[in-house]
Amino acid sequence: MGLMKAETTLDRLRRGSIPYAVEKAAATEGVSSERLAAQMLDGSAVIPAGRAGRQLRLAAIGAGLRTKVNANLGTSSEMVSAHEEAAKLEMAEKAGADAVMDLSCGGDTIALRRLLLSRTNLPFGTVPVYEAAVEARESFGSIVKMGVGDLMDVVERQAIDGVDFMTIHAALTRSALKKLNAQGRVMDVVSRGGAFMIAWMLHNDRENPFYEHYDSLLEILARHDVTISLGDGLRPGCLADASDRAQIAELVTMGELASRAREAGVQAMIEGPGHVPLQDIESNVILAKKLTGGAPFYVLGPLVTDVAPGYDHITAAIGGALAGAAGADFICYVTPAEHLGLPGLEDVRQGVIAARIAAHAADIAKGSVEAAAWDRQMAEARKSLDWESQINLSMDPDKARSVYEARQSGKVEGCSMCGELCAMKLVSEHLGLEAGDIKSC
C-alpha cells in the first residue's frame, strides 16, 4: 500500500528530497532551504499547503521565521452574505494577512468556501466540525446526531476543495473534560468547535471521535497533504480560567497528537489561548513549546483583559506581541467586534493591522534583522522630514496618508503637531551647524 500512497511534503523531506514549496518559502524568509527542511523534519516549522495546487503565497510558520498573521472570515446563522465575506477576504489580503480561515456556520458554506478559495492565493484554513455541525443540524435536527463518518467526510471534502490547514479539536478528551468538571471554571468552554465536540461526546456517551479515530483522520489529511492545527477546545475564555488543569491536560494530549501526526507524514501546529493575564503569557508559550516538541504555536490573541469589548484588537495585540516575543509563531487576529458580533470590513482591516503590529514587535524582539531594518528606514525618513517615504514605509500607507492629509495646512514643513516649533527642524539647525560647540563643552 505504501507504493500507492502519494507522498506528503514530510515524506519527501524524509527521503532527502526538498520540495519546491520548501525552497520557495525558504527564499522568502531569507533562510537556507536545508535549514527550513531540517526544521520541518523536527516539527518546529510547517508550510500549510494542500495538494490542490492553488498558486499559494506560501507561509512557512515556525521558530526563527517571520511571525505570521491569520484573519478569520465567515458567516454565522445570523449574518450570511457571500459578497461581504469575499470583500472581507480582499480587505484581509490588502491589509497584509499571511493566511485566512473560513469559519462559516451559516448559509451555503460549501459554495462560500469554494468562492473564497477561488479568490485567494493565501494559505487557507477551516474548522471542519463547523460544517459537519451545520449539516447535521439540517439533516438530523441536532449537532449531536452526526456520525463519525459524517465528520470524516467533511474533512475529506474540504481537503479536496483545496484547504491547506484544518483546526481539529482532537485533544479534547473525556479525561480532559473530567478535569474541567472537577476543577470548575467561570466560563466553562468558549471554543465553538470544542463545544460541538463536548455536546456530541456527552450526548452519545462516547470519546471524542477525532481522538478515537485519529489514525483514520491522519490518513485523510496525509492523502491531501493538509496540515493539522490542533485546536484547543478547552482554551480559557477569561483571565480567571487561564492556565488551569483542563487547559494544560488538553495541551499535554496535543503534544502527543502532534508527534503522531508527524509520524504519519502530516505537518502539525498547536493552537493556544485565548485569554491570559499578561504576566502568564511567556510561561504559557514556553510550556506549549516544551510539551509539543517545539511545534509551531498559533495563538488567538491572547487577550490580556476581559473588560475592553470594542477594543479587543488592542487587548489581543498586547498579548500577541508578548506571546510572539516569547516564541509564538502564528497570531490569529482579533477584531474590534470580538465579543460583540461578527466583524465588518473596517474591523477586518483594524484586526489585521493590530495583529501585524504585534507580530512585527515580536520579530524585533526575536532578533530579526529585517524587522529592525524596516524601523530604521522609517526613523531615517522621519529625521529628514520626508513625508512621502514615511507614508510608503507605513504598515498601512492608506491610513497614514489619510490621517496626515486631513491635518496638514500645506504650508508647514514638519507637521501640524508642532507646527513651526518642530523639534527636529530646531535641532537640525542648531546641532547641525554648531556641533563643534558640543565637543568643546
Add this chain to the structure above:
Amino acid sequence: MGLMKAETTLDRLRRGSIPYAVEKAAATEGVSSERLAAQMLDGSAVIPAGRAGRQLRLAAIGAGLRTKVNANLGTSSEMVSAHEEAAKLEMAEKAGADAVMDLSCGGDTIALRRLLLSRTNLPFGTVPVYEAAVEARESFGSIVKMGVGDLMDVVERQAIDGVDFMTIHAALTRSALKKLNAQGRVMDVVSRGGAFMIAWMLHNDRENPFYEHYDSLLEILARHDVTISLGDGLRPGCLADASDRAQIAELVTMGELASRAREAGVQAMIEGPGHVPLQDIESNVILAKKLTGGAPFYVLGPLVTDVAPGYDHITAAIGGALAGAAGADFICYVTPAEHLGLPGLEDVRQGVIAARIAAHAADIAKGSVEAAAWDRQMAEARKSLDWESQINLSMDPDKARSVYEARQSGKVEGCSMCGELCAMKLVSEHLGLEAGDIKSC
C-alpha cells in the same frame, strides 16, 4: 526664613502630619494613609496637587498604586482652537483619563490654560518651556534669546494659575549632549522641550538654565507645592536610538535631581521613553527605578515599533502594558494621530482607552486584586449571556453598546458571532444537564 515659608505636602509629612489630600488619595487606592505617606517620604509615590486649591480628583502615582493615565491636550502654531481643546478635555475625562497636560504652543496659551484649568478637576500638567519659547519668539524673534528670568517667570505664572505638575528638562546637560554627539543617533532629539533647551544652550554657549539654576527652580516649585516631572529631553525617537549613552546619562542626572527635589520639599517623578524595542522595556523600567531611588516612572508609550503611524495608540499600548507590568506607574497616552498631526476628538478617546487598557493589563500583572475582580465580573456576565452587564462593565460602555447594537438582529440569544450555534449555550445545555456523565467517564 523657614518660618515664613509655606509648607509643602512633603514638608508636612516630614514633621509627621498627614495632609487631607494624602488621606483622600489613600482611601481611593484602598491603602492606608500611613503607607502612602511613607511612600511619599521615600520618594516612591507622588500626589501632584498644587496649592491653588482647585477641587482635585486626586491621583496618587507610584509603586503599588493603580497605574494612572495622562492625556495630552494643546494647540500648535498651525491648529489653534480653544473650543476644540476644551472639547478634547471633556472627552479625555469622559474616557477615563487620570490627569491631563496642556502642551499648547499656539494662540493665546495663557488664556487657554486658564480656560482648561477652570473646566477640570483632574491633576493638570504643563511644560513651561513651551510657553516661554512662544513668548520669546514673539518678543525677541527667537527662542534662543529668552533669558533665564523669562523661563522662571513662566514657571511661577503657571504655578499661580493652579498647575499641579510640570515637565522640566533639567537633566539635559551639556555633558549629556556631548555623549549624544559622540555616539551619534539616527534621530538626534525628538523631544520638543529638549530641542528648545538644546537650541538655547548651543546658541548661548551656556549650561541648561534649569540645571544651572535648579535651586531657584525648586524654590518656585516648593512655594506653590508643584510636583516636578523630570523630562527626558534626550529620549529616543526611534527604536534604533533606544537605551543609548545619551539617554542613560540624562537618566543618571534625573536621579540626582529627583533627590535634590525631595530634599527641597518638592515631589518628583521621572519621565521615560518614547520608542523602545519590546525586549528592552523591562530592563529600561528596572534601570530607571534603580537610578532614581524608586521615583514614580512616567512613560510616553513606549512605542514598540516605528512603522505603524495611524495606529500608534496600539504600538504604545503594547509598550505601556509591558512597562506598567515592569513597574511604570503613569502612562501618557499616544493617539492614532501621533507622528502625523495633532489629535482630533475621536483620537483623544482612542488614545485614552488604549492607555487605560495597557494600565489595566499592567495592574493585573502587578497583582491588583481590584483589577482582577473587574475581569472576573465581566467573565460572569459573559457566561450568563447578560448583555446589559457586559456593556456596563466595559471600559468604554458607549463603544461596546454601539458595536453590539449595530450587529444584533434582536432575535438571537447569544450574539451574531455564532448565532444559534453559541458555544456557551451549547455547553450550558449539555454540561449543565449531564455533568454526571463526565464524572463517570
